[in-house]
Amino acid sequence: MPPAGRPRAFDMECVLEAAMLLFWEQGYEATSLAQLRAATGLSSASLYGAFGSKEGLFKQAVEHYMKGPGGATGVIEDQTVSPREAVAALLHGSIDMQADSSHPVGCLIALSGTMRAPGEEHAGVRAAVTARREADRVRIRACVERGIAAGELDADADIDGVTAMIHSFLLGLSTQLRDGVAATTLHTAVDAVLLNWRRS
Amino acid sequence: MPPAGRPRAFDMECVLEAAMLLFWEQGYEATSLAQLRAATGLSSASLYGAFGSKEGLFKQAVEHYMKGPGGATGVIEDQTVSPREAVAALLHGSIDMQADSSHPVGCLIALSGTMRAPGEEHAGVRAAVTARREADRVRIRACVERGIAAGELDADADIDGVTAMIHSFLLGLSTQLRDGVAATTLHTAVDAVLLNWRRS
DNA sequence: TCACTTATGGATCATCCAATCCGTAATCGC
DNA sequence: GCGATTACGGATTGGATGATCCATAAGTGA
Numbered sequence: 001m002p003p004a005g006r007p008r009a010f011d012m013e014c015v016l017e018a019a020m021l022l023f024w025e026q027g028y029e030a031t032s033l034a035q036l037r038a039a040t041g042l043s044s045a046s047l048y049g050a051f052g053s054k055e056g057l058f059k060q061a062v063e064h065y066m067k068g069p070g071g072a073t074g075v076i077e078d079q080t081v082s083p084r085e086a087v088a089a090l091l092h093g094s095i096d097m098q099a100d101s102s103h104p105v106g107c108l109i110a111l112s113g114t115m116r117a118p119g120e121e122h123a124g125v126r127a128a129v130t131a132r133r134e135a136d137r138v139r140i141r142a143c144v145e146r147g148i149a150a151g152e153l154d155a156d157a158d159i160d161g162v163t164a165m166i167h168s169f170l171l172g173l174s175t176q177l178r179d180g181v182a183a184t185t186l187h188t189a190v191d192a193v194l195l196n197w198r199r200s
Numbered sequence: 201m202p203p204a205g206r207p208r209a210f211d212m213e214c215v216l217e218a219a220m221l222l223f224w225e226q227g228y229e230a231t232s233l234a235q236l237r238a239a240t241g242l243s244s245a246s247l248y249g250a251f252g253s254k255e256g257l258f259k260q261a262v263e264h265y266m267k268g269p270g271g272a273t274g275v276i277e278d279q280t281v282s283p284r285e286a287v288a289a290l291l292h293g294s295i296d297m298q299a300d301s302s303h304p305v306g307c308l309i310a311l312s313g314t315m316r317a318p319g320e321e322h323a324g325v326r327a328a329v330t331a332r333r334e335a336d337r338v339r340i341r342a343c344v345e346r347g348i349a350a351g352e353l354d355a356d357a358d359i360d361g362v363t364a365m366i367h368s369f370l371l372g373l374s375t376q377l378r379d380g381v382a383a384t385t386l387h388t389a390v391d392a393v394l395l396n397w398r399r400s
Numbered sequence: 401t402c403a404c405t406t407a408t409g410g411a412t413c414a415t416c417c418a419a420t421c422c423g424t425a426a427t428c429g430c
Numbered sequence: 431g432c433g434a435t436t437a438c439g440g441a442t443t444g445g446a447t448g449a450t451c452c453a454t455a456a457g458t459g460a
Binding site: 114115117176 | 225226227229230304306310311314315316317318330333334337358360361362363364365367368369370371372373374375376378379381385386388389390391392393395396400
């Protein structure tokens with residue numbers, strides 16, 4: 001049954017999509033409520049009624065991002081391919097997604113929440129994206145461990161080091177793309193990274 | 201001879217240092233003039249008289265950064281060591297600098313100017329830091345070429361790819377450190393990166 | 401038809417923003 | 431000492447900010 005009261009006149013997914021694109025392009029702080037209102041067509045009351053606050057809207061926009069473009073990183077967990085191929089799919093796929101011209105360049109998760117406000121005003125915003133980055137870290141690490149188990153890497157390989165190498169490279173892609181570095185160049189950089197995925 | 205008029209009652213270097221630390225920690229947009237006034241002890245009139253605008257202050261703070269902590273990347277141009285050692289010094293030195301507890305974590309250049317405002321309001325701010333990143337790109341590339349010339353890398357090595365791999369890793373370090381990844385882990389990640397600095 | 405609940409549009413709130421203005425103070429060349 | 435020039439502290443500017451309020455509209459179940 002539908003909830004009591006007047007039903008919403010807008011589609012949540014469409015609103016989250018518009019908000020996501022704005023936050024993606026400009027970041028949380030630089031995106032004003034006036035811009036969000038213009039992009040979504042909603043009034044302040046509707047926005048706050050549905051999401052509680054600008055911060056709440058951002059968090060839901062991040063979830064929307066993860067269900068869409070941000071889901072591209074999920075291939076790292078694909079157990080049907082070799083760990084090495086999973087890493088390759090993660091990196092190449094991430095570049096393709098971030099460079100896609102149908103949305104802002106780069107990755108929302110990699111670019112957001114890197115600055116700190118002394119008053120910890122928007123701690124929730126930072127926490128939302130740092131948690132996603134931490135999740136990526138965990139998944140990459142699991143893949144490295146699978147690589148060792150599969151014999152692709154040395155048994156005594158530095159798990160944390162290899163994980164950090166891959167993740168740091170992944171996080172840097174967004175800035176590279178925003179600086180205008182060609183996606184094709186970054187694809188070849190992935191090949192260079194994967195040279196390290198081997199036994200010594 | 202001293203310039204005509206009443207002399208400044210403050211030290212430019214101290215003011216730039218304080219402003220740099222604020223911009224470093226919080227970024228350009230999130231740093232308010234009120235914070236800058238409190239940190240520097242100057243009035244609005246003095247700040248605007250000396251730097252013209254908030255943007256002008258940021259640009260000079262970036263220059264101040266490059267003369268100080270940001271100068272750590274200069275080791276990549278050291279011709280007295282092997283290209284491989286120059287890259288190692290760049291990456292290890294950058295981690296040490298960024299993790300130093302005497303200032304904000306991460307790199308001002310890597311973290312700033314990655315977001316785009318539609319009105320291009322602070323295009324000068326972005327341009328200031330993107331130019332520095334581009335300069336790093338050029339210097340890393342030159343080092344890769346030296347590596348080929350020195351026989352450390354294959355003659356047909358993918359110069360742009362290796363350059364992008366190193367730079368992307370470098371850019372990702374700031375986010376990793378802000379996320380709490382240990383500097384020691386990143387140092388071992390550098391070792392993993394350098395496994396690629398070899399002939400096939 | 402009648403409460404009840406929720407959503408909407410638009411006006412409005414106090415606050416903060418970057419930037420400017422003004423009267424005064426300090427140092428110059430002369 | 432004197433005019434010119436520059437810097438200073440502090441108040442103030444117009445505008446934008448995130449968030450809230452209120453009257454009204456549009457649905458519900460009884």
